[in-house]
Amino acid sequence: MHISEGILQGPVLAAGFAGAALIAAATMRKLDMEEIPKISVITSVFFVASLIKVPIGPTSVHLILNGLVAVVLGWRAFPAIMLGIILQAIIFGHGGVTVIGVNSVMLGGGALVAYMVWQQRHRFDFARREFIFGAMAGATATISSGLVLALALLTTGEAFGGVAIAVLAAHVPIMLIEGAVVGAAAEFLNRVKPEMLAGRNAPSA
């Protein structure tokens, strides 16, 4: 899911870069030396995992997994996603170089919202808690990004209203898919390597 080159206008592109730089600076504060390779390596996993295709009917969609980045990296999900977007723009021409800022705000911002949801898990205690919260994080990340995308399209003019609505509608099935995959992955990580999950685990901890 990207906004492509050539659609948005100058001020919106500039605002995207400014926003991305600000959020990146805020979410990368107090970065430990040890975190540099960690964030990078996990980014490459997401980069690779986003190549997985899920069949729906006659077509297929790529996983986005920005919700899962949030579940694993917390606030550091933003720089990770920004790195992924820069690389995609450079290597594949996905998105494009002038929309790196806007795309980072869109997908990274979605991840930050997802982390706010995921963080609440320590308040609850029930079976399959990680699945439920993971699924909510995955779904929130997708729909928040979809909203940012629709808003960005609308700034271009009313001519894009139809496209914005089509984009939002397309996000509903993706939201369900992302929710199911991120939920399953969060539950798996909780079983196998719970220290990888970001955020507090129990109220007392």
Next chain:
Amino acid sequence: MALDIDRFANVASPVQRWDPRFKIAALMFLIVCIALLKTLPVAAVAFGIAALILLSTALPLHFVSHGLTFVVVFLLPFFVVMPLTYPGEPAFTIIGLPFAWEGLRIASLIFIKALSVVLISFAVFGSSRFDVSMLALQRLKCPPLIVQMLLFTYRYTFVFLDEMRRMYTSMRARGFVAHADRKTLHVFGNFVGTLLVHSFERTERVYKAMLSKGYQGQLHSMVTFRAIPGDYVKAAIALVIALALVITDASGVFAVAERGWF
């Protein structure tokens, strides 16, 4: 899926020989100018220039075509959605839907600009070794931390791509077939989870190995840059082209989008 963007960085051409610092700065400026064009004829000229730049890199066309396929697939829906949803007086109706030429014109403009930008960015990053491009970015005041993380991510992407392929092969060997159902999504969730656990364990080893080699938070490179007059000339040509495009675009010679074809 070919991820090594710098596979053909050693082919000899004027673009490959261009100092990466000048190449990135000048062509990025050109890209930004193209992305902001508003008139169709100027965008078409920009596309021609982009194609010429790419041809002069001597990159094989099959190498570029993969990236282009994606852009085309991504943008094709615009050709359907824009004409049918453009507000205002429709030219005629197709099976009950209003069709506006203006929407088609906007879709074409976006398509041509996106394609031009992708062609140039292939020319920029396909014509230097990836680490050299990244170092050039650092010289152009891109934060060193970001550059370092990009290099790491790029390097480990290949490792995990191999790992993912191996895991997927063994999954299929055990009879897994992807369907559109909840079971498949659950399997994919576990698949990504496993990949994450492997990567996490690997980072710990990588970090220790780096520490033992004296890592202190910075990367050092043996690459040095030295600009020759030709680098300045090429950059100047790119800047002149970019400005010429923007000025013609804004001059009012051609009608801007939403006002007619030429």
